[in-house]
Amino acid sequence: MQLFWTFLKIGLFSIGGGYAIIPLIQEQVVHQQGWLSEKVFADIITISQMTPGPIAVNTSTFVGMQINGVLGAVVATIGCILGGCVISISLYQFFQQHQESIYVAAALKSLKASSVGLIMSAGFTILLLTFFGTSELSSSLLAHFDWQSALLFGVALVILRKFKPNPIVLMCLAGFIGFLIY
Template sequence: MQLFWTFLKIGLFSVGGGYAIIPLIQEQVVNQQGWLTDKVFTDIITISQMTPGPIAVNTSTFVGMQINGIVGAIVATVGCILGGCVISIGLYSFFQKHQESFYVSEVLKSLKASSIGLIMSAGFTILLLTFFGSSELSSILNAHIDWLAVILFSVFLFILRKFKLNPILLMCLAGVAGFFLY
């Protein structure tokens, strides 16, 4: 029940979906509940990005599976999507009535800006975990830098930007390189 309630709150209070939900899930399952470590959570995010489907649903499913097996996966996934489904139906009705409103338009613009900030926060958290092994800024000062991860990231980012290769191909190549180097 606690797993369902946690993911229901995540689904209800996440704005922007996708990468914007990652910090909220991390706060709940790593920092508040203590169900997972930062390392396991990072692994789950990585797997969630590589599997088909929305990252929020994939992450919820994998976290639930890690915590309580198949039942946990189902409970966490339903909890995560239930709130969004109910809210979407309600918002559809609301926007049908108020589609010409200036104020509604301005609220939507502000939500877009906050979503960008949340996505940047998720990316920054993943980089910190990858390069320093922690997402806490205070512990980074004492942590060692994983120079191999920094070099791999830089090389594959350069290849992506310079040669415009398929990102999926690059993820596979980076995974193979990481397998052999780590």
């Protein structure tokens, strides 16, 4: 029940979905509940990005699987999507009734801006976890800098921007190189 309730709260209060939900899941499962370490959570995020489907659902499923096996995966996934489904249906009905309102348009504009901030926060968290092994900002970050990860990231970014290869091929290649390095 605690797993379901945690992911129901995450699903209900995660505006923006996708990458915007990652800091909220991390806060709940790593910091508040203590179910996973930051390293395991970072690994789950990596796997969630590579598997088909929405990253929020994938992350919830993998976290649930790590905590309580297949039953945990099902419970966490249902908890994560249930709130969003109910809210989406309710909002659809509301917007159909108020589609001409300037106030509703202004509220939607502000939600877009906050979603961008949440996505940027998730990206920053992923970079900190990758390069420093933690998502906490501290003065000792440079002591834990993983130059191999930074180099692999930089090379992959340059290759992606300059040569525009198939991203899946690049991810597989980077994964293979990471396997050899680590």
